[in-house]
Amino acid sequence: MSKLRTAIIGSGQIAQVTHIPNYQSMEHAEIAGICDTNIDTARIAAEKFGIKNYYDSHRTMLEELKPDAVIICVPNKFHCSITLEALELGCHVFCEKPPAITAKEAEKMAAKAKEKGKILSYGFHFRASEHIAFLRSRIAAGKMGTIYHTEVKWHRRRGIPGWGCFTNKEIQGGGPLIDIGAHMLDCALYLLDYPEISYACASSSDRIGKTSGVGLMGAWNPSRFTVEDGIFGYIRFADGTSLDLQTSFAINRREKDVRSVKLFGSKEGAELFPLEIYGEEGGQLVNLAFPFMEMRDWHMDLDVNFVNACLGTEEPLVTAEQGAYIQKLICGLYESAETGKPVIF
Ligand SMILES: NC(=O)c1ccc[n+]([C@@H]2O[C@H](COP(=O)([O-])OP(=O)(O)OC[C@H]3O[C@@H](n4cnc5c(N)ncnc54)[C@H](O)[C@@H]3O)[C@@H](O)[C@H]2O)c1
Known part of the structure; x- marks a missing residue:
């Protein structure tokens, strides 16, 4: 089975406590880079977890690293725009919950994932x-x-x-x-x-x-x-x-x-x-x-499901359409x- 190359967008609490350690422990995933608008936060997280590349712009990171998938861990206001950009650039997207701020945004995100034929899943880990x-x-x-x-x-x-x-x-x-x-x-x-x-x-x-x-x-x-x-x-x-x-x-x-x-x-x-x-x-x-x-904490189970869904071996547990609903x-x-x-x- 191949390995999923991922990148983390937003390196705050949820990224550091759950997603980074989870992805680093998975045999079929790797973290190619991490970014945060606060470059010091990105650098400190990169050093702490041994991630080679860090950035202050997700756009630059996505263009340079061309990951297969991104994990979006930024405040809710930025979920929609970053998801649309990442899908447009050909990435699968795991976006933390909630999907967005407005219903229109979540609908747009689901439509874009469908258009691009990519997985869009959300962090409803329970x-x-x-x-x-x-x-x-x-x-x-x-x-x-x-x-x-x-x-x-x-x-x-x-x-x-x-x-x-x-x-x-x-x-x-x-x-x-x-x-x-x-x-x-x-x-x-x-x-x-x-x-x-x-x-x-x-x-x-x-x-x-x-x-x-x-x-x-x-x-x-x-x-x-x-x-x-x-x-x-x-x-x-x-x-x-x-x-x-x-x-x-x-x-x-x-x-x-x-x-x-x-x-x-x-x-x-x-x-x-x-x-x-x-x-x-x-x-x-x-x-x-x-x-x-x-x-227990089910974040890991959902992260594994997302990786397997991107690799085509499982259906995503949380779909873009359910997120829009x-x-x-x-x-x-x-x-x-x-x-x-x-x-x-
Ligand atoms: N599933 C869960 O149980 C769970 C738990 C906590 C948080 N969350 C979700 O995760 C998201 C982040 O929460 P958190 O607790 O990690 O917040 P946080 O404030 O600890 O971290 C957010 C980070 O994103 C960075 N950031 C802001 N705008 C950015 C942008 N445009 N590009 C890149 N980085 C940017 C900030 O500098 C900050 O470091 C929220 O949507 C929240 O709802 C989910």
Whole structure:
């Protein structure tokens, strides 16, 4: 099997903590170069990980190194333009989540990948878990019956990121929904198999973010806090299924961090993460737990899937079209929270 030559665009936290070590550990991938608009960050990362070439311009890097694939790890505002450029230059693209800032951008990205015949995948790594694979096969086998409602949550009690651009709406497109809630929403939509959306409505708050206080993920600057700190939404699908979504960077509740997806079916219910299944058997109510399925970091699984997809040995787990769907929904929820009206799809 051949080796995939990759290049990293953006050498901050997610690149250094996950993608660079992951790609360097893979037999069928190599990192030919790394770039960052801050050349010192690129140089330090290149020295730390022994990457030969570093740049302050992705364009120069792509023209010089001509990699097979790029891994885009820059703030959300730049996802679309860099993805389009890399696809145009003939690269497969793994872009960190969320796909983009607007629904139009994500659609354009999917269309460009199709036109160029290249893989475009996104960093929704939770869906690479064995918990999800197991549940998907159980749903497909009809064991859960008809799923009629879903609950999606990612709350942090005081987890406003004190670094990067995560509280800057212009650069990130939003707060917890586009940053963390998107992961749980992605899992639910993947399990529901992307039903047609009828409408979405939401309300949001920035009351905690706009005030200084205790930070469990560093200190944030309330005067520069331009995103929501919590958002609460409801989505109705054309087949009658509904989805309740709640996500926050900061909220006054007991738990420090809660992430879950709950599915309610006519025969069984299920909860992720970790996986549990609730049903009836032999005249008894039963709960199934899976103590040998670990809760771990699934970034590596998704990175391996992307490399294999580029090399043609696996289907991509996250597709460009699925990315466009979730972006449309995220933008609809934000629009509803802003206007106070439901958004009809
Ligand atoms: N999948 C996940 O769980 C996960 C986790 C964290 C971050 N992310 C995503 O990864 C992306 C980056 O997040 P991060 O935490 O690494 O942020 P970060 O701020 O630590 O790093 C971003 C880096 O990109 C550089 N940069 C900015 N514009 C650039 C450009 N045009 N070209 C090249 N470099 C540029 C910055 O100088 C910075 O070094 C975001 O989209 C975020 O949503 C995903």
